[in-house]
Structure formats: structure tokens, C-alpha cells
Amino acid sequence: MSRASTALEPSAREPATPLYVRVARTFESQIENGSLKPGDRLPSVRELSRRLGISVSTAVAAFAWLERHGAIHARPKSGHYVSAAYPPTAAPRARRECPPSPSRVALADIVVDIHQAAHRPGMARFGNAVIAPELLPEGRLNRSVRLAAAAFPRHATTYESPAGNPRLRRQISRLAYRLACNIAPDEVIVTCGATEALNLGIRAVASPGDVVAVESPGCFEMLQALESCGMKALEIPARPRDGMDLDVLDSAIRRHAVKSILMTANCHNPLGYVLPDGVKADVVALARRHRIPIVEDDAFGDLAFAEHRPRPLKSFDTDGNVLYCASFSHLLAPGLHIGWVHAGRFHKRVEALKSITTLATATLPQLALAEFLESGGYERHLRKLTGTLLRNIRLLGASVARHFPVGTRATYPDGGYVLWVQLPRGIKGFDLYSAALEHRIGILPGILFSPSRRFRDCVGILCGAPWTEDSERAIATLGRLAGQQT
Amino acid sequence: MSRASTALEPSAREPATPLYVRVARTFESQIENGSLKPGDRLPSVRELSRRLGISVSTAVAAFAWLERHGAIHARPKSGHYVSAAYPPTAAPRARRECPPSPSRVALADIVVDIHQAAHRPGMARFGNAVIAPELLPEGRLNRSVRLAAAAFPRHATTYESPAGNPRLRRQISRLAYRLACNIAPDEVIVTCGATEALNLGIRAVASPGDVVAVESPGCFEMLQALESCGMKALEIPARPRDGMDLDVLDSAIRRHAVKSILMTANCHNPLGYVLPDGVKADVVALARRHRIPIVEDDAFGDLAFAEHRPRPLKSFDTDGNVLYCASFSHLLAPGLHIGWVHAGRFHKRVEALKSITTLATATLPQLALAEFLESGGYERHLRKLTGTLLRNIRLLGASVARHFPVGTRATYPDGGYVLWVQLPRGIKGFDLYSAALEHRIGILPGILFSPSRRFRDCVGILCGAPWTEDSERAIATLGRLAGQQT
Numbered sequence: 001m002s003r004a005s006t007a008l009e010p011s012a013r014e015p016a017t018p019l020y021v022r023v024a025r026t027f028e029s030q031i032e033n034g035s036l037k038p039g040d041r042l043p044s045v046r047e048l049s050r051r052l053g054i055s056v057s058t059a060v061a062a063f064a065w066l067e068r069h070g071a072i073h074a075r076p077k078s079g080h081y082v083s084a085a086y087p088p089t090a091a092p093r094a095r096r097e098c099p100p101s102p103s104r105v106a107l108a109d110i111v112v113d114i115h116q117a118a119h120r121p122g123m124a125r126f127g128n129a130v131i132a133p134e135l136l137p138e139g140r141l142n143r144s145v146r147l148a149a150a151a152f153p154r155h156a157t158t159y160e161s162p163a164g165n166p167r168l169r170r171q172i173s174r175l176a177y178r179l180a181c182n183i184a185p186d187e188v189i190v191t192c193g194a195t196e197a198l199n200l201g202i203r204a205v206a207s208p209g210d211v212v213a214v215e216s217p218g219c220f221e222m223l224q225a226l227e228s229c230g231m232k233a234l235e236i237p238a239r240p241r242d243g244m245d246l247d248v249l250d251s252a253i254r255r256h257a258v259k260s261i262l263m264t265a266n267c268h269n270p271l272g273y274v275l276p277d278g279v280k281a282d283v284v285a286l287a288r289r290h291r292i293p294i295v296e297d298d299a300f301g302d303l304a305f306a307e308h309r310p311r312p313l314k315s316f317d318t319d320g321n322v323l324y325c326a327s328f329s330h331l332l333a334p335g336l337h338i339g340w341v342h343a344g345r346f347h348k349r350v351e352a353l354k355s356i357t358t359l360a361t362a363t364l365p366q367l368a369l370a371e372f373l374e375s376g377g378y379e380r381h382l383r384k385l386t387g388t389l390l391r392n393i394r395l396l397g398a399s400v401a402r403h404f405p406v407g408t409r410a411t412y413p414d415g416g417y418v419l420w421v422q423l424p425r426g427i428k429g430f431d432l433y434s435a436a437l438e439h440r441i442g443i444l445p446g447i448l449f450s451p452s453r454r455f456r457d458c459v460g461i462l463c464g465a466p467w468t469e470d471s472e473r474a475i476a477t478l479g480r481l482a483g484q485q486t
Numbered sequence: 487m488s489r490a491s492t493a494l495e496p497s498a499r500e501p502a503t504p505l506y507v508r509v510a511r512t513f514e515s516q517i518e519n520g521s522l523k524p525g526d527r528l529p530s531v532r533e534l535s536r537r538l539g540i541s542v543s544t545a546v547a548a549f550a551w552l553e554r555h556g557a558i559h560a561r562p563k564s565g566h567y568v569s570a571a572y573p574p575t576a577a578p579r580a581r582r583e584c585p586p587s588p589s590r591v592a593l594a595d596i597v598v599d600i601h602q603a604a605h606r607p608g609m610a611r612f613g614n615a616v617i618a619p620e621l622l623p624e625g626r627l628n629r630s631v632r633l634a635a636a637a638f639p640r641h642a643t644t645y646e647s648p649a650g651n652p653r654l655r656r657q658i659s660r661l662a663y664r665l666a667c668n669i670a671p672d673e674v675i676v677t678c679g680a681t682e683a684l685n686l687g688i689r690a691v692a693s694p695g696d697v698v699a700v701e702s703p704g705c706f707e708m709l710q711a712l713e714s715c716g717m718k719a720l721e722i723p724a725r726p727r728d729g730m731d732l733d734v735l736d737s738a739i740r741r742h743a744v745k746s747i748l749m750t751a752n753c754h755n756p757l758g759y760v761l762p763d764g765v766k767a768d769v770v771a772l773a774r775r776h777r778i779p780i781v782e783d784d785a786f787g788d789l790a791f792a793e794h795r796p797r798p799l800k801s802f803d804t805d806g807n808v809l810y811c812a813s814f815s816h817l818l819a820p821g822l823h824i825g826w827v828h829a830g831r832f833h834k835r836v837e838a839l840k841s842i843t844t845l846a847t848a849t850l851p852q853l854a855l856a857e858f859l860e861s862g863g864y865e866r867h868l869r870k871l872t873g874t875l876l877r878n879i880r881l882l883g884a885s886v887a888r889h890f891p892v893g894t895r896a897t898y899p900d901g902g903y904v905l906w907v908q909l910p911r912g913i914k915g916f917d918l919y920s921a922a923l924e925h926r927i928g929i930l931p932g933i934l935f936s937p938s939r940r941f942r943d944c945v946g947i948l949c950g951a952p953w954t955e956d957s958e959r960a961i962a963t964l965g966r967l968a969g970q971q972t
Contacts, residue, residue: 112841133643136642141643145635149628158616192845193846208694334645336850356685358679359681359682360679361678
């Protein structure tokens with residue numbers, strides 16, 4: 001078993017963003033800054049090709065990208081037009097930041113309160129990091145559970161090994177082609193969801209008191225994992241489109257004894273971006289140069305709206321320096337609660353930690369998931385789900401644009417179901433969160449996404465449930481409440 | 487919800503060991519030191535009552551205790567006789583110890599190796615801390631899984647709350663009468679087995695670098711939990727019969743900044759004792775006096791050979807100072823892998839840690855266990871299981887006595903399935919462990935049970951599987967190998 005190399009093409013340095021995406025983004029910024037307005041007609045494919053000196057197929061791909069992102073729509077025999085709902089709002093402003101310094105995390109109490117609030121009956125759940133059961137393949141999952149239980153009558157009376165069930169590890173290995181990675185079954189360690197995967201990953205590479213670089217804003221589950229281990233977070237500003245500022249990261253590493261980098265390259269929570277492959281390669285190279293392991297959170301990577309599943313950082317890793325953490329929990333089967341780690345050169349340490357902290361993952365959930373993956377419906381499910389989530393997030397964005405006060409800005413996610421909203425000056429995200437609770441609407445206050453409680457003017461609005469008239473009404477209420485906070 | 491009090495009779499201080507046990511133990515030591523030999527006749531009940539000035543019923547109870555422990559047997563119309571198999575060996579010697587000092591734990595690597603060795607095919611599994619599936623109610627568990635899956639079709643697609651499924655928490659609360667405790671459903675936090683329960687408990691009361699008092703020898707899962715959190719273990723010598731030396735504990739607390747006491751009062755692993763209620767009350771009082779929380783490992787408490795389920799330390803706790811950790815994993819359903827914590831005044835902290843480290847326990851295993859407990863067969867299962875384990879451990883003890891070199895000593899457990907064997911001078915437990923591996927026999931080296939790697943002359947032999955002729959042969963081989971080590 002080789003732990004050193006997992007990238008399929010270890011030597012291939014990806015070019016930066018593909019040409020068609022760069023072309024598409026030019027239009028996107030014109031739409032964002034208002035030089036193209038809803039209803040405006042775009043040049044024809046031929047015209048565009050001639051004007052920019054690009055191939056027709058590149059022009060077609062650029063328009064397809066814009067259509068997929070809901071920015072434009074085609075009218076038969078007429079051409080492409082800017083869609084009405086685009087952009088819902090301007091993107092959150094980039095921030096001027098002081099050089100980062102490490103800080104202790106203390107989010108546990110507020111997170112428990114939010115969890116409990118989210119589970120109150122009758123809540124409009126825009127603060128729940130879950131996908132609604134009706135969007136998950138309940139019938140097929142239950143069938144897999146029944147088949148697995150019947151095929152392995154000893155499932156209840158035997159422990160799994162700490163690293164996990166061999167059948168499931170084989171299936172995860174089989175699906176690794178989607179990640180452009182080559183992962184052997186015995187390189188997979190099965191965990192109790194992504195949360196345990198991240199905890200084990202972090203604890204394998206850093207100790208209490210150590211400094212870990214994180215995106216700011218960043219996924220609060222990862223921040224909490226740091227908190228629970230007594231580690232310090234070094235917040236590196238993440239830009240709404242292209243993530244962590246690598247220059248800031250590089251100079252921060254030179255100034256602080258950074259032990260690890262926690263990073264989400266795909267469907268970032270909360271900013272929603274998918275990093276271009278060029279940036280991914282740069283990050284992995286930077287970490288390798290500094291000999292600092294990366295713990296990669298790719299739990300949402302399968303939720304990208306792109307045609308092809310985006311590559312993880314892991315696929316650029318040639319020396320086992322990336323600990324890859326993923327999960328089937330959020331996006332397929334929360335109740336089975338299965339995640340996994342491919343820990344590269346830290347495999348043995350993660351396996352030992354797993355055996356020490358939870359011994360093993362429950363048996364039947366592993367067998368049932370293996371059965372489900374063997375039967376081959378996973379990718380079909382993802383296509384359906386990401387279609388729904390893309391629609392949801394666009395409807396949510398449009399609704400925020402309609403109802404929130406002038407000056408509100410929001411992201412335009414490449415995947416996932418989190419909309420990151422920056423409120424106009426003077427409105428506090430936590431006040432809006434509290435006011436919304438009174439109206440039985442759950443959202444997430446921005447301070448959750450930063451150990452030093454930045455992003456006081458932001459909220460996260462999640463849309464993992466089917467969009468209904470009630471959703472629209474709840475966002476209207478939120479907008480009204482936001483207006484009252486000034 | 488009151489977290490302060492869980493003892494049913496908070497004011498009742500138990501007397502020390504009951505009189506009949508003390509009487510029985512007098513005979514036991516006479517058997518152990520050879521003044522009573524196999525085949526010797528004991529005095530009659532009447533004679534004993536007159537000679538010691540005790541009631542006839544106390545004398546009857548003493549003989550019943552000795553019979554239950556396999557020390558004596560009754561012949562109709564003739565009286566009570568010392569059994570042939572008793573004692574298998576003398577008890578391990580009490581040790582002269584230096585005053586304890588805290589040490590870092592570093593057992594992770596060796597434990598992973600032992601785990602892997604234990605799972606090799608064809609191994610005689612005297613080193614596996616598992617109860618064989620054939621001793622567990624497989625059919626009834628599978629039925630519970632089927633019923634639960636059918637009754638809750640959303641089990642796969644919904645997360646449980648971090649604290650656990652309400653139905654299961656109700657069942658655990660209902661069964662708390664067996665612990666002489668009064669535990670409300672919302673005081674229960676469901677975990678991924680006892681391992682997670684202990685980890686959460688320890689992390690709730692102590693931080694990296696802190697000193698935690700532990701029994702020596704002690705359960706290596708608990709020691710590993712300390713290791714993984716970077717805490718230091720302060721080894722308090724535990725005596726084969728009555729556990730931690732409370733005087734040593736008391737003075738150690740005065741000298742070191744002890745943050746918590748980790749303790750197993752029932753069916754201690756590896757020594758097998760159940761502490762007398764008086765000692766339990768003393769420990770809880772001592773901890774309360776010093777304001778140091780106790781993390782209690784009661785995962786084996788249901789495996790006691792006594793008529794009544796022994797009380798946990800928790801039942802003597804009046805101010806929420808004991809974090810009670812238990813499990814249905816080992817002794818009922820390893821594959822469901824469910825444990826729980828009652829964390830007293832640390833409830834909120836443990837709940838937050840649970841949500842941070844594994845978010846939630848898988849849903850169907852919780853529903854299935856709730857279904858099983860509701861259907862009422864748990865106590866019947868325990869009666870059957872402890873009967874088998876008692877037979878096993880006595881047969882194992884007798885076999886060790888027959889085959890091991892002269893001078894070997896062993897415990898006489900009050901519960902569980904671990905025999906702690908002290909080898910004659912010059913024989914190293916680790917050498918025997920290694921030699922046994924070559925012969926495909928798994929046992930546990932004594933150094934596993936101590937952070938400072940004491941107990942080099944000891945091994946743990948586990949008998950959670952049905953006793954067969956192969957078992958007898960394996961122990962004979964072990965004895966021969968031990969003889970060759972001198």
C-alpha cells in the first residue's frame with residue numbers, strides 16, 4: 001500500500017481557471033456591476049468568438065456556464081439574455097484586514113443553543129445544516145438497510161474493526177475516480193460522519209496549544225473541532241470567489257508556528273465557492289514547501305453545481321501531506337452518519353486515534369451504505385439533489401434581493417445550500433438572528449464563522465429543504481426584520 | 487430537571503462489607519493459604535453460627551456466597567466441602583509502591599498492533615475484549631432492528647439530536663432503578679459506545695496537561711483516552727480485592743493538582759473486583775471533599791456474578807460530581823455500538839463536546855436498542871450471560887492452575903471475563919504474549935494496563951467466548967510457553 005501518492009496525474013500542474021470560465025466571469029462581473037442589466041441581449045456565439053478571438057466551442061461553453069449559474073437564459077432563435085433574478089445582490093465586500101494573529105476558539109455554548117433552537121417545533125429551518133429528508137432517497141436507503149441486515153445476521157453482535165467495514169472501504173475506493181484520486185481500500189478509515197473525520201484529522205497533526213490556519217469566514221464545525229482540542233485558530237481572510245489569500249497565508253506561516261492548514265476547496269461553507277484547480281495546486285504546493293499538513297474538508301464537494309465533480313486538494317497531493325475528510329452523511333444518509341478519512345502519511349495515527357476515541361463505527365450503517373453504493377444509484381441521486389439545491393439557492397438569492405434592505409450583499413455559490421449575506425451598515429447579524437428566532441425562523445449569525453467573532457454584519461441562510469411559498473414568506477419576514485434593525 | 491441528586495437514598499451511608507461476605511472471605515483466605523484443602527469439610531451452618539456468634543441466616547448466606555463463587559459445594563445430607571478447582575492459584579501479591587507521580591501515556595501504537603493481531607484469522611481469542619456473538623441474543627436484536635426500521639422509515643435520512651433519541655433515553659432512564667439511581671431521560675447523553683462516553687467525560691472535566699488519578703492496573707481504554715487528550719495519569723495502586731488505596735489517593739491529591747479521578751467500581755478491568763458499598767461511599771465522599779469530579783466507568787457493571795446488580799459510585803453521588811459512563815455495546819450489541827453518559831453537573835459541557843466531536847450517534851442503532859429494551863428481555867439476557875461468564879472464568883482459572891508454572895497467581899473475579907495472572911519471578915508477560923502470538927493465541931501483556939508500564943510479570947486472559955476443548959488446549963500451550971520463558 002503506497003500512502004505517498006494519490007494524485008492520478010502527479011506531475012500535471014493544472015492551468016489556472018479554464019478560458020471559458022474566465023470569459024463567463026467577465027460577463028458575470030458586467031452583470032454584477034450593472035453594465036449588463038436583466039433583459040439585455042448578449043452577443044451571439046459567432047460574434048463573441050470573433051470579437052475575443054476564441055473558438056466557437058469555448059464561447060458555447062462560456063454561455064453554458066452562465067446558463068448553469070442562472071445568469072442568462074436562451075430564447076429560441078433569438079439569443080441569450082440576462083436573467084431577471086441575476087444578480088440577486090452584489091457580492092460581499094472584500095475586507096481590509098489586519099495581519100492575522102492566533103486566537104482561542106470559544107463557540108461551544110452558542111452552538112449548542114443554536115442546535116436546540118433549530119430543533120424547536122414549527123421552526124422555519126434556514127439555520128439547519130441539513131438537507132431535508134424528502135430530498136434524499138429514503139426508499140432505496142431503507143431497502144439497502146433491509147438487504148444488509150438480512151445478508152449479515154451477525155451485524156448487531158459483532159464489532160467492526162476501527163478502520164471500518166472492508167466492503168464499504170472497497171466501495172469508497174471504487175468511487176475515488178470521481179475525485180481524480182487513486183485510493184486503496186486499506187487507505188480509507190470510516191468515521192462517525194464528517195465531524196469525527198475532521199476531529200481525527202486535526203488531532204493527528206496538531207496538539208493542544210498549537211496554531212492552525214483556517215479560512216475566515218470558515219465552517220464552524222471545523223472551528224469547534226479546534227476548540228475542543230484546545231488549539232488556536234489563525235484566521236486567514238477568504239475572498240468570496242477565490243478563497244484564502246495565499247500571500248497572507250504564506251507570510252502568516254512565516255511569522256507563526258502554524259502546525260496545519262484546515263481548508264475547504266469545494267463548496268466552501270459559508271462562502272460557496274469552488275476554488276479553481278490552479279489555486280488548489282498552489283495551496284498544496286505551498287503547504288508542501290512549508291512541510292505543513294493540510295486537513296481538507298470535502299464534505300460538501302459532491303454538492304457542486306458544475307458538470308464535473310470538482311477535484312479536491314487531495315488530487316494534487318503527491319506525498320501524503322493532505323488528510324482528506326469526506327462524508328455521506330449530509331448529502332445522502334444523515335441517520336447512517338458515515339464519513340471517512342484518507343489520511344495519507346498520517347494513516348496509522350488516525351487509525352489509532354479512531355480506536356481510542358470511538359473504537360469503531362456502528363456495523364449495520366456501514367453495511368447498508370456499502371450495499372447502497374454497490375447498487376449504483378449514488379451519482380444519479382447527486383445529479384437530482386444538486387439540481388434542486390441550485391434552484392433553491394437561486395430562488396433564495398432572488399428572494400433576499402427582493403425583500404432585504406438596500407445595500408444588502410450576498411454570495412453566488414458554486415455549490416451547497418448556504419447563502420452568505422452581508423447586511424447594510426448598522427445591522428447586526430446576531431440581532432437579526434435573535435429577532436428571527438422570535439418569529440420562529442432559524443438562521444445562523446455571522447460571528448459563528450469566526451473564532452474572533454468577525455462578520456458581525458453577516459448571516460448565513462441555508463436552504464436544504466424544498467422551496468415553498470412559506471419559504472418566500474419567511475425570507476420576506478427576515479427582510480422586514482432586517483429593515484427594522486437600522 | 488435536577489442534576490444535583492441522583493442517589494435514591496442520598497443520606498444512607500452503607501456499612502462496609504456485609505457480615506456474611508466477611509465470614510465467607512475468612513473461609514476463602516483459609517482456602518487460598520492452604521489451611522483448608524480441596525475435599526475438606528466445612529463446619530455445619532449451626533456449628534458456624536454458634537462458633538462465631540452470628541445468626542443462622544448469616545451463616546447460610548456466607549455458604550451461599552462461597553458456593554456462588556465456586557469455592558465450595560454442598561453434598562446432600564452431608565455438608566459443605568471445599569471444591570477441587572478452588573483456588574486455582576493464589577491471588578496476585580500486593581505490591582510495595584513508591585509514592586505515585588504523574589506520567590504521560592503512550593500506549594496507542596502497541597494497542598493498534600494488538601487489535602490487528604487479535605483480528606488475524608484462526609486466532610485463539612483470549613486477548614479480545616469482546617463477548618462472542620453466540621452468547622448474545624442475535625435473533626431478538628435482529629428482530630428489534632427490523633421492527634425499528636419498519637416503524638421509523640425516516641431513520642436513514644434524519645440526524646438524531648446530539649444527546650440522542652428520546653425513546654432510547656426514556657428506556658435508559660427506566661432501567662436506572664437497577665443502579666439505585668434516579669435518572670431523568672434528559673440527563674442521558676447517548677454515545678458511540680463506552681469509549682466515546684469515557685472520552686467525553688474526561689474531556690469535560692480535565693484539559694490537556696492536567697493530572698488524572700487512575701487505578702493501577704487499569705483499563706487501557708481509559709488510559710488511552712487520557713493519552714489522546716494529552717493528559718497525565720497518576721497511578722494509584724489498586725489491590726486485587728478492594729481497589730484503589732484511598733489513603734494513597736488522598737495523599738496524592740494533596741501533593742498533585744489532580745483534576746479528576748477515573749474509576750471502575752464494578753467488575754474492574756483487569757482485577758475483576760466489585761468494591762464493597764462502604765468503599766464506594768468513601769470514594770465519593772473523598773472526591774466531594776476535594777471538589778474533584780469522578781469519571782466512573784461502569785461498562786462492565788452489568789456483568790457482576792452477584793445476585794443483585796452492584797451499585798455504581800453514581801448512586802452515592804448527591805451533588806452531580808460523578809460522570810457515569812456505561813454501555814450496551816460489550817455485553818449486548820457490539821454492532822449497534824451504543825453507550826451513554828449521565829454527566830451530573832457537567833451535562834451541558836458533555837452535550838456540547840458530543841456535538842463537536844461526532845455530532846450525533848447513528849439513528850437506527852438507537853431506535854433498535856430502544857425497541858429491544860422496551861420488549862423487556864435485557865435482564866433475562868444478563869442472567870444467562872453472567873452465568874456463562876462465571877462458568878468460563880472458573881474453568882479458565884482452574885485451567886491456569888493446572889497448566890501454568892508453580893508460583894503463578896491469579897485473581898478470582900467478582901464479574902466480567904478477565905483473569906489477571908501474575909507469572910512467577912523471571913517470566914515477562916510481554917514475552918509470553920509474543921510467544922503466544924506465534925502459536926496463534928491472543929492474550930494481553932500486563933504493561934498495557936499501566937502508563938508507566940508496570941506489571942511486566944502479568945498478563946490478562948479473557949474468556950468472553952464459550953469454553954471448549956480448544957480453550958483448554960490453548961491454555962495448556964500457554965502454560966507450557968510460560969514454563970519455557972524462565
